[in-house]
Amino acid sequence: MNGLTGTGALARLALRRDRALIPVWVAVLGLLPVVLAVSFADLYPTATERQEFFATSARDGTFTALYGPLRGSSLGELITWRAGFLPVVVGLISLLVVIRHTRAEEEAGRRELVGATVVGRHAGLAAALAVTCAADLAVALVVTITLIGKDLPAAGSLALGMQLAAAGWVFAAVGAVAAQVTTGAGGARGIGAAVLGAAYAARIAGDRGDSPGWAWLSWLSPIGLVQRIHPYGAQRWWLLAPVATVVAVLVGVAVGLAARRDLGAGLLPDRPGRAGATPALRSPLAVAWRLHRGLFAAWIAGFALLGAVFGGVANGVGDLVGDNPTLRDVFTRLGGRSAIVDAYLASVMSIMAMIAAGYAIQAVLRLRVEETGGRAEPILATAVGRLRWAAGHLLIAALGPGIALLTAGAVTGLVYGLSSGDVGRELPHAVRLAAGQLPAVAVLAAIAVTLFGLLPRLCAMSWAALSACVLLGLVGAGAGASHWLLDVSPFTHTTGASGGSVSAVALAVLTLLAAALAAAGLAGLRRRDIPAS
Structure with a gap:
C-alpha cells in the first residue's frame, strides 16, 4: 500500500x-x-x-x-x-x-x-x-x-x-x-x-x-x-x-x-497545563470564556483595523464621486436625505455587520465542536444542565460580535472625525450606525442556534444563510432583484435608511425574530440526544 x-x-x-x-x-x-x-x-x-x-x-x-x-x-x-x-x-x-x-x-x-x-x-x-x-x-x-x-x-x-x-x-x-x-x-x-x-x-x-x-x-x-x-x-x-x-x-x-x-x-509540542483547575475555571461561563478568548481578541483587533481603514477612506469619498451624477445619485439614494459620506459609512457598517455575523455563527457553532469532540458529555454529567452549558457560549456569541462591531464603528468615526475635524459628530454617529446593525447580526446567530438545537447535523447551513445575505447585499440590488427577495436578508432592514434613521419597528421585529429562533433552538437542545446521532 x-x-x-x-x-x-x-x-x-x-x-x-x-x-x-x-x-x-x-x-x-x-x-x-x-x-x-x-x-x-x-x-x-x-x-x-x-x-x-x-x-x-x-x-x-x-x-x-x-x-x-x-x-x-x-x-x-x-x-x-x-x-x-x-x-x-x-x-x-x-x-x-x-x-x-x-x-x-x-x-x-x-x-x-x-x-x-x-x-x-x-x-x-x-x-x-x-x-x-x-x-x-x-x-x-x-x-x-x-x-x-x-x-x-x-x-x-x-x-x-x-x-x-x-x-x-x-x-x-x-x-x-x-x-x-x-x-x-x-x-x-x-x-x-x-x-x-x-x-x-x-x-x-x-x-x-x-x-x-x-x-x-x-x-x-x-x-x-x-x-x-x-x-x-x-x-x-x-x-x-x-x-x-x-x-x-x-x-x-x-x-x-x-x-x-x-x-x-x-511539530510544536503541547504545553502542559495545571494539574487542577483554578477557581476561575469552575463554571460553564468561565470555561466558555477560556475557549473563546483568543478568538475574541483576534476579532476585536481585526475589526479595529477595518474601522481604521474604512474611516481613512471616508474622507476621500466625496472626491471619488466628483461630477458623476450617476454615482452621486447612487450614494444619495443609499443614504436617503443624508450626506454622501454618511451613506458611505452606513453601507460600510452593513458590510462589517455581515462579517460580525460570521463571528457570531463561528462562536455559536463552538457548541457543536464541543459536542462532537466529546467534551460536552463530561460537563453535562455533572450538576450542569444543558441550558446552563450552552448559555456560556451563547453569551459570548452575543457580546463578542456586538463589541467587535461597536469597536469598528468607534474607530471608523474617530479616524474620519480626526481627518474631517469633527470628532464630536462623527464618532457617535458611526457608533449609532454600527449599533443599528446588531439585530440583523442577532438573527444570523439565532439561525445557528436553531440549527444546533433542532437539526445539529445541518449546522453548516447557517453559513449558507450568511452567504445568501452577502449575495443579496452585494449582488441583489445591482442585478435588479425584486424588493421581496432583498427583504429576505435582515441586513436590508437595518441599512435601508443608511445615513438617516432606521425604522424602530424593523429593529424590534428583527430582535423578536432572533429571540424566537434562539428559544426554539434551546428548546430542541433540551430534548435531543447528546451527542446527536
Whole structure:
C-alpha cells in the first residue's frame, strides 16, 4: 500500500461533507467580479469618466492599501483593481478548508479510525488539497465565463480567474503546512491566518512605500505576486511559474513533516497545563470564556483595523464621486436625505455587520465542536444542565460580535472625525450606525442556534444563510432583484435608511425574530440526544 491509497475515496467524502459550502463558495466569489463589471459599466459608462475615476483613485493611498495599485482606466483594469481583496478571501477560505479536512480530523479522532482501514498515510492531506484546489479552479472558471459574457477580453478574464485560483492554491499549501505544526485545529488556523495577514501587510508595504526600495516586499508576498499578473494589462503569465514553485515547495514540506510525526502529534509540542483547575475555571461561563478568548481578541483587533481603514477612506469619498451624477445619485439614494459620506459609512457598517455575523455563527457553532469532540458529555454529567452549558457560549456569541462591531464603528468615526475635524459628530454617529446593525447580526446567530438545537447535523447551513445575505447585499440590488427577495436578508432592514434613521419597528421585529429562533433552538437542545446521532 502506498501513501496515496484511498485518496479518491477521501476526496469524495470531503466533497460530500462540503456539499453545501463549496457551491456557495464558488458561486459567491466567482460572481463578484461580474457584479463589479455591471456596477462600473453603469456608474462610469464612458472612457472619459473612467479616466477621471482612475486619475482620482490611483493617487489615493488608502485605496491602494485596500485593493492594490490601479494601473489603468479600462473596464477590465477597474474590475481587477476593485477585486483586489478577493485573493485574500480565496486564500483564507482555502487554508481553512484544508485544515478542516486534515488537522481537525485528527483532533476529533476520525483520522485514526480512517487510518485503520486501507488508506495511505498521505491520502487525507492529498484529498484535502485536491478538493480545495479544484474548488479554486472552479472559481476561476466562473469568473472567466461570466466576464467573457460581459464582452470583456477572454485572455484577461482567464488571467483574472487564474489570479484568484493561484492565491487559493498558495494558501491551501500554507494550510497544509500549518496543519502539521500544531496539535490543534485552532492553532493551525491561527498560524495560517497570521501568514495570510503578513502576506497582505507585505503587499501593502510594497505598494505604498515612499521609496521604490520597498517594492520588493510586495514581490515576496503571494498576494502581491498574483496581483502583478495584470490580467487586462501586461498579462504576465510567467508569474504563475514562481507561484507553482511555492505551492510545490510548501506541499513537499507538509508531506515531509507528516511523514516524520506521529498521528495526532505536531511539530510544536503541547504545553502542559495545571494539574487542577483554578477557581476561575469552575463554571460553564468561565470555561466558555477560556475557549473563546483568543478568538475574541483576534476579532476585536481585526475589526479595529477595518474601522481604521474604512474611516481613512471616508474622507476621500466625496472626491471619488466628483461630477458623476450617476454615482452621486447612487450614494444619495443609499443614504436617503443624508450626506454622501454618511451613506458611505452606513453601507460600510452593513458590510462589517455581515462579517460580525460570521463571528457570531463561528462562536455559536463552538457548541457543536464541543459536542462532537466529546467534551460536552463530561460537563453535562455533572450538576450542569444543558441550558446552563450552552448559555456560556451563547453569551459570548452575543457580546463578542456586538463589541467587535461597536469597536469598528468607534474607530471608523474617530479616524474620519480626526481627518474631517469633527470628532464630536462623527464618532457617535458611526457608533449609532454600527449599533443599528446588531439585530440583523442577532438573527444570523439565532439561525445557528436553531440549527444546533433542532437539526445539529445541518449546522453548516447557517453559513449558507450568511452567504445568501452577502449575495443579496452585494449582488441583489445591482442585478435588479425584486424588493421581496432583498427583504429576505435582515441586513436590508437595518441599512435601508443608511445615513438617516432606521425604522424602530424593523429593529424590534428583527430582535423578536432572533429571540424566537434562539428559544426554539434551546428548546430542541433540551430534548435531543447528546451527542446527536
